[in-house]
Amino acid sequence: MSGAGGFMTARLLNGPSGGPPVDIPRDAAREAARRELSDPAYHQNDPSLLQRALNKFWNWVGSLFDSASGATPGGPLGLIVIALVVLALIAALWWRLGTPQRPVLSGGSVFDDRPRSAGEHRAAAETHATAHRWNEAVQERMRAIVRSLEERALLDPRPGRTADEAAAEAGRPLPGHADRLRAAARAFDDVTYGGRTADEASYVRLRDLDKDLERTKPALSGAVPGAAG
Template structure:
């Protein structure tokens, strides 16, 4: 009798067991594990998407849907390529890049203006250095050359000569004038600056094609 009485006390009836289960499930750790509406939505979307690649229950719809999705993606990529073309570093980034041993974010136009100011002040050394920098910067801005980091003046002249074959000798002379002042400490003069400036102006006015064969100034 005692054992039966103890058993009746320890074992809850149906209603009490249900209440205890509800109380247990209402605890925070159980609520935190319950899927949210976003979890259920994400699961439904994933199930729909992966169902496109299965033929179960979809008949001929699944292959058609997959084909349409692939066509849309490929078309979007082609349109993006047609509009924006090959990805390039922005011009502002290229202007900030190291050029001929210095960090200088000025545009070609700004460098030319400063070179002219130096020339008017008879600072021929500074004018020659700045004008060749302007020439190199202009070629970069026009996407004619893409010099490697640390490229020398002669390397830039050789790369530019590929796009302007008729200017090969003049570009080489311009790079030589730059090197003479910048690295050999040789003084420049008005004639050297005038020749370099004319080369810069002529290159700027010429389309980079193999047909470009400008006249060499006297």
């Protein structure tokens, strides 16, 4: 580049047809260079927009790692040790507490299909238990308990009754079994609405409760008003 006539010029070493060098004003030279560099042939190997974004992202991650390792005793090795300790703590908590369970939702009806007798529900419960389908066995045994109480006029037949409601109402004429009735209702809600899994012990508790209730005489003063009529 050289000064000439009060403005900067660019000199072409080879003029037209191999003639002497040609001086071009700076602005004209800049515009000519811009047009030349805008040729797509110069940009065939440029990274794509996605690649440029990824490069920026990984550069940002790298800078974060460098900053953290610089502030951590022991540098990058210390940061790796801390990360491993955190992962170990998370794994220990997961093992200790188990998979998070969904909250138990109560309020659904005990019965969800055609009316059946207590004996039919008991037979269905035993069939599921034989096949080790404990969730279904618990559900059917709870239905057998509620239906049996209705057949004995200790509960008034009422569509839409929940397991919790049945347990609370049955606890009045059967106060000696009130706690077990509430536990049975919770077990029913757990497997029906809480997404939990029953086991054989859960089913055996409901089966034994059902048998004990059959042998228990109600406290007549706590019977449901009008249930016998």
